[in-house]
Structures are given as C-alpha cells and as structure tokens.
Amino acid sequence: MPTPKPTPIVLSQLERDCLESLSRCTSKPYRLVQRARLILLAASGQSNTAIESQLNLGRSSVREWRNRWYQASQQWLCDLSASTVKQLLPEIEAVLSRYRANHTAQRDNPETFAELGL
Numbered sequence: 837m838p839t840p841k842p843t844p845i846v847l848s849q850l851e852r853d854c855l856e857s858l859s860r861c862t863s864k865p866y867r868l869v870q871r872a873r874l875i876l877l878a879a880s881g882q883s884n885t886a887i888e889s890q891l892n893l894g895r896s897s898v899r900e901w902r903n904r905w906y907q908a909s910q911q912w913l914c915d916l917s918a919s920t921v922k923q924l925l926p927e928i929e930a931v932l933s934r935y936r937a938n939h940t941a942q943r944d945n946p947e948t949f950a951e952l953g954l
Contacts, residue, residue: 854931855875
C-alpha cells in the first residue's frame, strides 16, 4: 500500500519570518525551536521521513505537528505556559516591526492585510 502524501504546508512571509527567527533562537524552549524547524522543513517540501532524520524526531511527531500546523497555523502555541508566551512577545514584535518596515509601500494594498489575517 502506498504511503499517503504528507500534508502540504504553505507559509506567508510573516509566518516564515517568525519561524526562521524562532528556529535560530537558543534561549527559547527546545521543543518550540524544533517545531519551528519542522514546519520550515515541511514548507520547503521535505518528506516526513527526511524531517524525521534531520531533527531526530519520530515519524508520528512529524506527522502530528505538520497536521496541527495545517489545521490551525498557530496551534503549537497552545501548550506553552503564559510566561513562555510573554517571553516570545518581544521577538514577535521585532519580526512584525521588520515586516512593517519592509512592506510600508504595500500598506494600502488589501492583500497585505489579508496576508496578516486582518
């Protein structure tokens, strides 16, 4: 029986920027960094098997987080404690600030607001 295709992951530029920032972070919880790396690899078209070997994770974990991201793009934040979320806020604000600075010319473009989910 053929293996089912993995759930495709498509990221907005803002999501990619946030995940790339988190994936390079050494002061955030390890599991959060691993999840960010997993989603970035999934979005680049990597198979679950490739992600599993690169990140030293089980296939079920890779499949689970890929599906969670697909179902609700920020679902993985739900299991973080409130203190961890507070620690992330400055980093998220910095990414948003860079995003706004790079896209000021597009601020009146409705697609920019749609990309941000507004």
